[in-house]
Amino acid sequence: MKVYLLGAANPEAVRMILTLQRSQPDVQFAFLDNDPAKQGTLFYGVPVVGGTDKVAELKGPDTRFVNLITGTTALRYRTTCEIVEAGGTLGNFIHPGIDLTMITMGVGTYLQEGVIMQAQVSLGDNTSISAGSVVGHEGQIGHSVFMAPGVCIAGCVEIGDGTFIGTNATILPRLRIGRWVTIGAGAVVTKDVPDYAVVVGSPARTIKTNPASFQDGRVFN
Incomplete structure (x- = not known):
C-alpha cells in the first residue's frame, strides 16, 4: 500500500x-x-x-x-x-491511539493524536480533527469540516459541511451549526448558527457572513 x-x-x-x-x-x-x-x-x-x-x-x-x-x-x-x-x-490517516468503537466515518479522514469521539459519532468525507479535540456522543459532523486543536463539541451537535472551528472553541449540546460556518478560536457557541456565518466570542455572536461559494462539502457526486 x-x-x-x-x-x-x-x-x-x-x-x-x-x-x-x-x-x-x-x-x-x-x-x-x-x-x-x-x-x-x-x-x-x-x-x-x-x-x-x-x-x-x-x-x-x-x-x-x-x-x-x-x-x-x-x-x-x-x-x-x-x-x-x-x-x-x-x-484515511488516523492516529492509531484513537478509539473508533461505535464511530461511523467516510473517507479522506485525518485525525491527529488525542482526538476523542464518543459513541455514535458520525464523520463525513474529507474531515480533519486536530490534536486534543473532543466530539460528544451522537455528534454529526459533515463533509470537509476542520476542527483545530482543543475543540470541545458537546453531545448531539450537528456540524454542517465545510465548517471551520478554531482552537479551543466550545459548542454546547444539541445545537445545529450550518454549512461553511467559521467559529473563532475560544468561542463559546450557545445557540444554533446559520449557514455561512462567522461567529466569535463568549457567548458567540455573528460578526459577518462568509461568501456562499459552495452549497455543500461533498467530494463525491
Missing part, C-alpha cells in the same frame, strides 16, 4: 507516519504539495514527489490519497476535489 499525503507543512504528520509504520511497516508514505519549491525535496525525511497534478500518474489499486490541508475548509475542499476528479482513491 502507498499513501500520498497532500500538504507538506506540519511535522506532526511525519511523527504520525513513524507511529503508524511501527504497526504497518509495509505501508509506504510520501507527500504531495502544490508549492513547486517543495517538490523534489524531503520533508523531515519523507519525499515530496509533486503536486495534485501527479495524482493521475500515481493512482492505482493499492494507492490512497489523504488531504492534510487545513488552512481553510474551502481550500481543503477544492484540493480534495482535484484528487477525486483525477481518479485518486481517498484513504
Whole structure:
C-alpha cells in the first residue's frame, strides 16, 4: 500500500507516519504539495514527489490519497476535489491511539493524536480533527469540516459541511451549526448558527457572513 499525503507543512504528520509504520511497516508514505519549491525535496525525511497534478500518474489499486490541508475548509475542499476528479482513491490517516468503537466515518479522514469521539459519532468525507479535540456522543459532523486543536463539541451537535472551528472553541449540546460556518478560536457557541456565518466570542455572536461559494462539502457526486 502507498499513501500520498497532500500538504507538506506540519511535522506532526511525519511523527504520525513513524507511529503508524511501527504497526504497518509495509505501508509506504510520501507527500504531495502544490508549492513547486517543495517538490523534489524531503520533508523531515519523507519525499515530496509533486503536486495534485501527479495524482493521475500515481493512482492505482493499492494507492490512497489523504488531504492534510487545513488552512481553510474551502481550500481543503477544492484540493480534495482535484484528487477525486483525477481518479485518486481517498484513504484515511488516523492516529492509531484513537478509539473508533461505535464511530461511523467516510473517507479522506485525518485525525491527529488525542482526538476523542464518543459513541455514535458520525464523520463525513474529507474531515480533519486536530490534536486534543473532543466530539460528544451522537455528534454529526459533515463533509470537509476542520476542527483545530482543543475543540470541545458537546453531545448531539450537528456540524454542517465545510465548517471551520478554531482552537479551543466550545459548542454546547444539541445545537445545529450550518454549512461553511467559521467559529473563532475560544468561542463559546450557545445557540444554533446559520449557514455561512462567522461567529466569535463568549457567548458567540455573528460578526459577518462568509461568501456562499459552495452549497455543500461533498467530494463525491
